[in-house]
Amino acid sequence: MTEIEWKPQKTSSIPLHQQISDFMKKKIMNGEWTIGTKIPPQRNLAKRFQVNRSTIVIALEELTADGLIESKVGSGTRVINNTWSLLASTTPPDWISYVKSGIHKPNITIIQEINKAEADPNMIRLGTGELSPDLLPNKKMGQILQMDNEQSLSLGYMEPKGSLSLRKTVSAYLRTKGIKASPESILIVSGGLQALQLISIGLLKRGSTILHESPSYLNSVHVFQSAGMNLLGIPLDKEGIKCESIGRMKRQHHAALLYTIPTFHNPTGTLMSEKRRLELIKVCQRESIPIIEDDVYGDLWFENPPPNPLKANDTQGNVLYIGSMSKTLSPGLRIGWIVGPEPVIERLADIKMQTDYGSSSLSQYAVDKWLRSGMYEDFLKETKEELKLRRDFTIQILKKHFSEIATWSIPKGGFYIWLTLLTGVSTRKLFDAALREGILLNPGNVYDNNDDRHLRISYSYASMDQLEEGLVYLAQLIKNSSMN
Structure with a gap:
């Protein structure tokens, strides 16, 4: 309802109010505006349709007379009938109630x-x-896809963990960050957000508590909340998340894991110091609280490289590491990865196969070539x-x-x-x-x-x-x- 592109033709011989009435009636009769759909206020409709408010009043009066809409003081104007309820004796499905009862929470x-x-x-x-369209490598992407090499392009489904060739390439790429990860411990995903979704439904119980920096990117997406999780913030300072309260909050709230963006944090831009990273690893190991490390901005340093990721100092398999090409190469490729213990990766791979049967094979092929060719670094x-x-x-x-x-x-x-x-x-x-x-x-x-x-x-x-x-x-x- 918020995206009405149509506007009445002022040069038409049909009166404006009639054009508007006919347009809205068609939306209702076709089932696009279902029973319970709220009609925008008259002032808003007049602005969208670029007509006088009196024209809107006449159009709505016609729809009311036809028994399609009803206005009530305090609750506005809503659709009360459509083709099915006018012609059939049975009540049509109330899609609005379905929308409201869906388990995935709407965006704020x-x-x-x-x-x-x-x-x-x-x-x-x-x-x-995200990167400006002017900064995206459109021409170079064409060159990448036209490059000849021994790797053949497959347009079929990939294996559950993703392209083996790409996982080998990502394994080599991660070594430059100090992370030792075999291809078997890497899962290719459709961006960082899917990684979080897989973790939320594949590893956590409903009602679990997630610790995170406050403020946090997690509050801007409802991936954990929709899976029935609770979010609990921990303050930041200039060196990153404060570690003193993690143990106490873990025990008091039975926290399941901690989510962090240590490198160029979203939204504050904070770079966690090396000292704080080591402290965070130590505290979380002592408290037996796993870490999700979101490192999608890690390659975007300006003067000096950041400290190694938390995962590079993880000797107990305590960190699930998320990387992605969305912020550096192209958001449209939708390729990222999760690195973690093999049983965890196999569990998440199984969940991923149940949800989308694998990330785009063409995108995996392209990212593999970007990394292998050296063009990504350039x-x-x-x-x-x-x-x-x-x-x-x-x-x-x-x-x-x-x-x-x-x-x-x-x-x-x-x-x-x-x-x-x-x-x-x-x-x-x-x-x-x-x-x-x-x-x-x-x-x-x-x-x-x-x-x-x-x-x-x-x-x-x-x-x-x-x-x-x-x-x-x-x-x-x-x-x-x-x-x-």
Whole structure:
């Protein structure tokens, strides 16, 4: 209902209210708007259809007269009949109740708004966590697929753990990070999010508690909540997650595991120090609490390589390591991996086969060739140089326009700057005001329900011109809001 593209033809001989009434009636009669579907307010419909509100009133009156919709004070206007209920004696299925009772929780409202706004090509996207289309290797991808080598392309289903050739290649690639993992201990997945989903339904009991950094990317997706899990945040400092309370919280809440993004954390950009990584490994081993290490940003360092992943210092099989090509090579490839003990990997592989019968064989083939050919390292070098330029450019804008209204740290890699607002302005109101002006933000409450003073600023997606235009306008918006 929120994405109505149709508009009445003002040059038509058919009255506007009749065109609108006929359009809405067709939606109802075809079953696209089922019984219980809420019709947007008259003011919103008038704006979408670009007509006077009186025109909408007449159109809705016709639908009411036909017995298709009903208006009630306090609950708005809803569909009450359609073809089936008008022609048949049996009650049609109430799809709205099915939608509400589905076990997978819907995105929080603001995430749904962000996802919708990202489809608008004219939107300045200051929070989007992916590479700009200008930075993606479209031409080189064609070259990769045309390269001749001994590896033949198979378009059939792969084995449960994924392409053996790719797993061997990933095994060699992980050794450059200090991780020793045989192909048998690697599962190819369709990106980092699927890795989390497989873990949530394949390894954990309903009602389990997941510890994580606060704020956390986990709060922006409902993969664990939909599997009946509880999330519990642990504070961060400049060195990463604080370890002192992990043991106590594990015992008090019977925590099942800990999720962390130690390298260029999402959303804060924090880089966990080597000392803190060793401390975290030690604490979790002592408390017998497994770790999910999300390392999808690990390759995107600027000046100096980050410390080795937690997995590199895991001597007891305590860490499940997640890697992905979505943030570095292409989000469209949908290829990542989980590294862990073989019994765990075999369990997750079995679950994966039950859900999608394996990740795209073509994407696996492409990633294998990128890594084997050395072109990935070359492309990564270029990408990091461009991201560093964008980071530095963004920092200069912040220094010029945000010094009096916010504080921030300079990230050493990744995509994000965590902006702390000093003005007391509501980030939800700021989100709405910016959106009306064509600027898309990611406010802090996406990552922590109670956070109303942070914005996640991404320099990876918007162009330089868009970054400057969007941030300068945002600064003015914040200053004006704080004065009111």
